[in-house]
Amino acid sequence: MAYLTELFSGTKSLFVGLGITIKEFVKPVVTVQYPRETIPMTPRYRGHIELVRDPESGGPKCIVCGMCQKACPSGCITVDGEKREGVKGKVLTLYRLDFTKCSLCGMCVESCKPGAIDFSKDYNLAGPSRAAYVFDLLKRLEEKR
Ligand code: SF4
Numbered sequence: 716m717a718y719l720t721e722l723f724s725g726t727k728s729l730f731v732g733l734g735i736t737i738k739e740f741v742k743p744v745v746t747v748q749y750p751r752e753t754i755p756m757t758p759r760y761r762g763h764i765e766l767v768r769d770p771e772s773g774g775p776k777c778i779v780c781g782m783c784q785k786a787c788p789s790g791c792i793t794v795d796g797e798k799r800e801g802v803k804g805k806v807l808t809l810y811r812l813d814f815t816k817c818s819l820c821g822m823c824v825e826s827c828k829p830g831a832i833d834f835s836k837d838y839n840l841a842g843p844s845r846a847a848y849v850f851d852l853l854k855r856l857e858e859k860r
């Protein structure tokens with residue numbers, strides 16, 4: 716009798732285990748095949764800053780006022796521009812970000828009245844040297860076209 720009870724209990728636990736295995740096997744997958752697949756970041760995620768495109772002109776929204784450069788406590792930003800004939804205000808010629816010094820404090824984004832910079836959603840940055848983290852944001856915006 717003890718043998719039969721043991722056999723029944725063993726068989727039962729085998730099927731319980733199999734049931735759990737099958738249930739987990741058919742469950743929707745919650746992981747992704749990174750780096751081939753990536754997930755969209757949350758709206759409040761702060762990656763390095765990037766320039767915002769002006770929907771009308773297609774170029775950067777930046778008016779080269781230099782407020783972000785002044786506001787940055789870490790001195791990460793270098794902005795430059797030039798006057799061009801027939802164009803009102805300055806045209807942006809350089810927007811360099813030294814991301815090695817950036818603390819993602821957001822002072823630059825807050826100081827930009829035209830809303831010409833915003834946080835990117837880049838989270839998988841990798842590079843062989845510090846120089847790889849000094850970004851030409853104007854070039855990056857042009858390459859995004
Ligand atoms: S987030 Fe802060 S530290 Fe980074 S560039 Fe902007 S102002 Fe500078």
Ligand code: SF4
Binds near residue numbers: 776784827829
């Ligand atoms: S504060 Fe805004 S508009 Fe002014 S230079 Fe910086 S990004 Fe351009």
